[in-house]
Amino acid sequence: MSDLTLSTAQATPLPPAVTRPAGSRWSWALLIDIAVFLFVCAAIFGVYAIGRSWLGPVHPHVEISQNPGVLPLYALFSLVRISVAYVLSLVFALAYGYVAASSRRAEIIMVPLLDILQSIPVLSFLPGVMLAMVAIFPHSQLGVELGSILLIFTGQVWNMAFSFYSSLKTIPRELHEVAIIYRFSRWQRFAELDLPFSTIGLVWNSMMSVAGGWFFLMACEMFVLGNRDFRLPGLGSFLQTAASHGHTSAILWGLAAMIAVIVLLDQVVWRPIIVWADKFKFEQVESSGAAQSTLLQLIGRASIVLRLYRLILQPVFHWLTLTFTLGARRAAETFSAPKQNLVRRWIGYLLAAGVLVGLGFAVFHAVRELSDLHREDYDELLESAALSFLRVNTALILGALWTIPAGVAIGSNPRLARIAQPLVQMAASIPATALFPIILLFLLGLRGGLEIAAMLLMLLGTQWYILFNVIAGAMAIPTDLKEAAQIYRFRSWDRWRHLILPAIFPYLLTGMVTASGGAWNASIVAEYFHFQGRIVSTAGLGSTISSASDSGRFDVLLASTLIMATVVVLINRLLWRRLYRLASSRFKLET
Template identity: 60%
Template sequence: MIGLPGSLSSIRGRETLARAQALKRTWPVVMDLCIAAIGLACFYGVVRIAHYWMGHAEPAIVISLSPRALPVYAFYSVVRIGLAYGISLVFAVGYGYVAAHSRRLEPLMVAGLDICQSIPVLSFLPGVMLAMVALFPTRQIGVEMGAILLIFTGEVWNMAFSFYSSIKSIPRELNEAATIYRFSRWQRLWQLELPYGAIGLVWNSMVSVAGGWFFLMACEMFVLGSRDFRLPGLGSYLQTAASDDDTRAILWGLAVMIGIIVAIDQLVWRPAITWSNKFKFEQVEGASRSRSPLLHLLTHSGALHSLRRHTLAPMSEKIYCSLAERRARRMVRADGVAVPASGGWMRWVIAAILIAGVVYLASQALALLREVTTPQFWAVMRGAGATFLRVNVSLAIAACWTIPVGVAIGFNPRLARIAQPLAQIAASVPATALFPIILLALIRVGGGMGIASILLMLIGTQWYILFNVIAGAMAIPSDLREVAQLFHFTTIQRWRTVILPGIFPFLITGMVTASGGAWNASIIAEYFHLKNQTMQTVGLGEQISSATDHGQFQLLLLSTVVMALMVVTINRMVWRPLFRLSETRFKLEG
């Protein structure tokens, strides 16, 4: 009787151990089944969207306001935004890489980036949409590709700026180590530049997708002259509901959009943030780290582990060996007889073709601008001054609250887990869906389109600064923060010596992209259709939107050129010197 309790406890211990071992054997199988289910769902989505896109073009699509149509509309919108983001990511990495490494092309490419980020989506709209429809006149894919490219123009520029500034701010010792170990260009990009820029790319990707949701209403339903282009999606659903003053449909559409944003946050952005934290440049690991159940699922999947071990790892090893052998052969040839440069004549031919194309397009643009009358010209100039003031007021208001809040979120992972999804939701909900409510409320209290346009610019662009400040705060090494705490720095000392220098490159990137976003948002903020009337105020955005509605392409071109020139001038005089300061004085290096 004395030994009975001991024997019972040993039996229970063996049963617990057996259950734990069975669970350990079963759990990887469950993970693999989840991965397989995700793969099958993606495959079905590809088949469904391909069947729709390759169908015949529908001349007049009627947008249903029934809640039953929302799942299909949401699926189409998510696919458009996802494809636009994929194109934006590839373009941003390639563009930022070339601009950062080519001394000859860098000034031209950065100036082009300044111009493109300031050109509103509606300025791209006529050429892009007509070109896509002409390429696929009988298929639905033409209009779809046009909408995707328009969303791309609203997502890509801040990501390209982020990756470019990340490469320019890589610490000198890391670049020297890559040079000493004779990294090839591919190795330097894959093992140094992409990891160093991962945090900025992830957070700018979030605000880019939020920008895609912001311009979704303009890209899925618009009028171009006498032609009405509309696509089934959440953007067209919300715009139709706002035009019909259907509050119930607006609430249904916003509820579905918020649900999608929360799902994307948990399935995409939370794992991406957790994954990017391992690329933080620091000597001491931080005490607290963000976690993601989905990332844990992916990293502990037996099928994915086997794929990496038996397929991806050997393939990458062969690629690296091939690159190393090729680089060694080039160095041997360089040490011997000099190899004559080839392809020089081809570069001259390509340059001549490009110059001829630019001259032809410039002559056509000048011919179109001759149709602008003197009153129209001065109206554009007055609009430029008004929009300039609104943009700067909205930037000042945004900076006042986003800098302290972004630093607090970046320094506190627990707060980030709560605030980051809320910020993502707030940034992604189209302000145009809320604009009727804001406008009517301001009219009742004695305001008007002048104040409402500033609020809409603020709602649409403050997130560029916030998300970049969060990324900058998260990128500050933990050892610097611990040193400041060890030496009992005051709050002012910590901000002056650690926080502001640490976030400065990210802050400048956020301010530049927010400035371009504010100019871009003016097309909606200064010209808005409410029920059966058009609410408008003096501004460049009003000129562009009105010219698009009435098919006045000469005014559209003049307004776009004036906006681009103003943005480039501001960037040259203000933001470019600050960029150089961030690349030299505020670079993290030993």
């Protein structure tokens, strides 16, 4: 179990300083950042523009049933959506990471781009993506389905891409040299070196991504866009409908189904995969506390699985290896190197030119769109940004305040850890958006109820990251340091000040960074909600984004999305990255 906490700690959402191109100076990095950021603005605008211009007429009306009997079917629908989105994410992440890690020139742009893409609130893509998809498939549900899949995709792909990229960058030099000196083909290098080396990181990030996927799925199975009402049968829409009608029993049924699916996934998919991934650990000695999975043992023993593997997968693998080897050789014989380079270079130029033209066009139109907004609109936007900022950080601080003592208590007591960790994992894997309707049900009657509920949703969505990491940090405090604190009779406060807080600082930071990004994203759902047939909202950037997409105000949507992305990137650059540097230079426990 300890594996999970440690690995969430490794899955840093911010690229560590190492990944910046070596030798780059501040100004250069800043220029790249700005360029990349402009590019992203343009791309966002592109999505909106397409969505709006394709605003088509027909859409089928789907009634979301409230009968618990439909839950298995609905759960299946949701599961399929998540799975398709995950497969897409994996393929994209592999391609993105591979290109970024193998080309110096691509790397300069692609790594900061990832950083920024991570900071864009996924849900503000929703209107553009949905409208575009519906426009492409006007006569079927396919459009809406694809739209929700794409949204889930944008929520899970970035950290996976980053994980693959940074794994590739940390492959030891000798292993690369083995591949060169023994003339591995590209395919063989990918299959026998790149992919296995990155497997563990990919597995942990996949788990995080899928958990995030559930969060967004809840939000994007059912929503209103302008005068149009999109619905997809699934667990999320079931819960939302139940909440808006106030059906307590339906809510409970929905939650139970949700938890059942998540537990099932954990046991049937993730546990076996984690155990299997253990063989990709890059270590010289066998570690003692290896994870176990009964299911994997069963699969391992089941001869049919083995036979299928030998009959189908192995020959395919061999065939691929052989084909690529021979293919590479034939290519080397037929093409003379310089000619190929020339063709490639021209293709590169053409692509670059195309991208530049598109960029210029999009930036031009985005600026025109944004200039339509009045001064007062911007004042209002900034004001709501400030409100959300306060809310997000209050939630973060509240989260840290309870998770630090709790995490340290769990982490420094192995017996407690054994009981608490699975519970915490369970709690963490229930998407906060699924719980939100229930929370609203209880809190809306109170004064400032939505305010409390909004912060509670942010907390629910993010506190687990902090807790996981604090537990990992507390478990990593060396025993001799604890003994030293005891022998010199540190008082409680001194122990916290001199030992515990510094020791967990790097871990806490990792948790807080992830939590901060998550809280901003959650603000879109938390500050604005369709509930019991009406709209409940509190002022903030998230609710501005939500209401803009509800009412189809694309200019406001564009402006507010850009502001949120900017705020998140700025916080990352100005605060978290600096703290990271401090953590890695001063608070690293070295042996």
